[in-house]
Amino acid sequence: MHDMTVSWDDMRTVMCLVRAGSLSAAAQMLGLNYTTVARRVARAEGALGVALFERLTDGYRPTEAGLLVADHAARMADQTDALMRQLQGQDATLHGSLTITAPQLLIAHILTPVIDRFCAAYPDVDLHVRATNDLLDLNRREADLAIRISRDPGDTLKGLRLMPQYSASFASPKVAAQIKADPxxxxxxxxYADYTTVPKNVDPAYPHHRIRMTFDDMVAIRAAAQAGLGVARMPLFLGRASDGLVQVPVLPPQPYPEIWVVAHRDIWASAKVAAFREMLVPYMRGIRDQFVP
Amino acid sequence: MHDMTVSWDDMRTVMCLVRAGSLSAAAQMLGLNYTTVARRVARAEGALGVALFERLTDGYRPTEAGLLVADHAARMADQTDALMRQLQGQDATLHGSLTITAPQLLIAHILTPVIDRFCAAYPDVDLHVRATNDLLDLNRREADLAIRISRDPGDTLKGLRLMPQYSASFASPKVAAQIKADPxxxxxxxxYADYTTVPKNVDPAYPHHRIRMTFDDMVAIRAAAQAGLGVARMPLFLGRASDGLVQVPVLPPQPYPEIWVVAHRDIWASAKVAAFREMLVPYMRGIRDQFVP
DNA sequence: GTCATGTCATGCATTTTTGCATGCACGTGA
DNA sequence: TCACGTGCATGCAAAAATGCATGACATGAC
Known part of the structure; x- marks a missing residue:
């Protein structure tokens, strides 16, 4: 023991255990049995001659040395991420896996035709769609390509602006009629979420406002508006595409964050990502009037 | 296959194979059987879905992807090196392994008393001495501490000047007598080595010189001088300490590269390295007159 | 041509690693 | 107090990785 030669995989295991906090959680991250995690950690400690964790009843707590190992392992993981991206970026084939991500509602109302067309055109590509509002980490290849509603394509990422966008106020027809009858x-x-104020720039013709409720999810907001609970601000494409909602003039159309397609520089030009972009961009150009007044 | 999850140890194996050029050489580097190397590489190729090597009759030649993997693995290796140094640097114990390196002849004629004293004072330290003129890589922990004859302590290294030094000309007593008799x-x-000219700054009292032979090793040069084959330039400490050699006035004492003790910044202050330094430095101060005219 | 030496591939036995099942310790809440 | 969940250690059997032995092939020396 104490020969200062650790298996790199054991270092990775230590890193996961530090992050996960318990053997079982780390094992799940790694797709292993937790017993294996415990044994690998013990082996690493033997090889380094240092205790990396304190064994407590409620889990493994890293020592200073354990944190040091985890820190260096994290940088090694960055290297493997970079490697995977670069290999993927060199990939000139149109088969295998491609993962894209976009906000839930953009997929549901706008992107399904593109996705459908792409799958038909490239049947050998195994397309995975992650519909989430979370910003997946493109550096870690949680997705290869992302369609985002944001002004900022990100630092190490390459982006292309797909569309300007406007928001407006929407309500159920009944609520809309009430407002029209009595401005x-x-x-x-x-x-949305923790916004505690009424949107700015409301039309002065409608002087009285109050916040009736908040939600942290746009699907829920839309449902509430559809149910006649009040007026909601949302992107034009969404309000227009939602049954049971009509635009109300309370809030005139406002600029809203643009729609971008982004990918890591390393894989921007890879065959599958390029193929998807080349289908996506003209499609979005063609439906521009769904997004602007 | 092609799930893009490679074992980090397999990446390390790929790196070693790229560097070594053949399965057996890589296996020796890793302390493994070459069959294992071949199987790990095959597994990595399967996981990445890319060929990493061309199998040729005279060895494995890396593809572009193979070089890419090796490159990233090299940076991971840098991380492990840094980790080992930092762990070692935090080590406050006075037992375990300590590796020092110094030029062969400096050890043989100057350092043995210090080494002896150190081993006596710290019997729990497992001292390894690497007597070589090669500059071992302190970044990769080929040694923890080095005593070097060089003006430059190095970039990421920390150094302390131990001693100024002079060289002079030495020869066997018989040759010395001849020169004295007939200047x-x-x-x-x-x-030494590929020097094709006589040393500069020879005393003008001795006008005729020629190079009789060259060696690439100082031990051999000294032996030749002792055997009466000619005059050799060498550090004062070496000529003075060598039986059968006397200083000849052909070349007056000249400044020669200084003697430094160097270690990586990360481990300079670690207990064992500090303990050795604290024994080495006063000892060298006390024998200064062996090195200067 | 023949031999020696280097390379790699492959089948088989051994060693190592892994997963599973069981048992124990320590909290939490009924 | 007692059941229950979570987290860990350990013994044993299955699975995987490894080493060894053999054979094929190319290259260079004689």
Whole structure:
């Protein structure tokens, strides 16, 4: 023991255990049995001659040395991520796996035709779609290509602006009729997350506003608006595509974050990513009027 | 296959194979059977879905992808090296392994008393001495501490100047007597490696010189001088300490590269390295007159 | 041509690693 | 207090990785 030669995979295991906090969680990350994690960690400690964890009843807590190992292993993981990207970037084939991500509602209302067409055109590509509002880490290849609603394509990422976008106010036809009948009445708003104020730039013709409720999810906001609970601000494409909603003039169309397609520089030009982009970009150009007033 | 999850140890194996050029050489580097190397490489290729090597009759030649993997693995290796140094640097114990390196002749004629004393004072330290003129890579922990004859302590290394040093000309007593008897006679030189000229700054009282032979090793040069084959330039400490050699005035004492003790910054302050330094430095101060005129 | 030496591939036995099942310790909440 | 969940250690059997032995092939020396 104490020969200072550790298996690199054992270092990776130590890193996962530090991050996960318990043997079983780390094992799940690695797709291993937790017993194996425990044994690998013990082996690493033997090889280094240092205790890397304190064994507590509620889990493994890293020592200073354990944190040091995990830190260096994290940088090794960065190297493997970079390698995978570069290999993927060199990949000139149109088969194998391609993972894209986009916000839930953009996929549901806008992107399904492109996805459908892409699958038909490239049947050998194994397309994975991750519909989430979370910003997946393209550096770690959680996705190869992302369609994002954001002004910022990101630092190590390459991006292309697909579309300008506007938001406006929408409500159920009944609520819309009430507002039209009585502009001086109280307008009830359904707002996103922790916004505690009514949107700015509302039309002065409608002087009275209040926030009736908040949600942290746009699907829920839309459902509430559809149910007649109030007025919601949302992107034009979404309000227009939603049954049971009509645009109301309370909030005139406002600029909203643009739609971008982004990918890591390393894989931007790879065959599968390029093929998807070449289908996506003209399609989005063709439906521009769904996004602007 | 082709799931893009490679074992880190397999990446290390690929790196070694790229560097070694053949399965057996790589296996020796890793302390493995060459069959294992071949199987790990095959497994990595399967996982990445890319050929990493061309199998030729005279060895494995890396493809572009293979070089890419090796490159990233090399940076991972840098991380492990840094980790080992930092762990070692934190080590406050006075037992375990300590590796020092110094030029062969410096050890033989100067350092043995220090080494002896150190082993006596710290019997729990497992001292390894690497007597070589090669500059071992302290970044890769080929040694923990080095005593070097060089003006430059190195970039990421920390150094302390131990001693200024001078060289001079030495020869067997018989040759020395001949030169003294006939300063105008031909002085035969034994010079180092590919030096094709007689040392500069020779005393003008001895006008005729020629290079009789060259060696690439100082031990051999000294032996030749001792055998009466000619005059050799060497550090003062070496000529003075060698039986059968006397200083000759052909070349007056010249400044020679200084003696430094160097270690990587990360481990300079570690207990064992510090303990050795604290024994080495005063000892060298006390024998200064062996090195200067 | 023949031999020696280097390379790699492959089948088989051994060693090592891994997963599973069981048992134990320590909390939490009924 | 007692059941229950979570987290860990350990013994044993299955699975995987490894080493060894053999054979094929190319190259260069004689």
């Amino acid at each position: 001086n009445g109280m307008v009830d708003w359904i707002v | 105008n006679g031909m002085v035969d030189w034994i010079v």
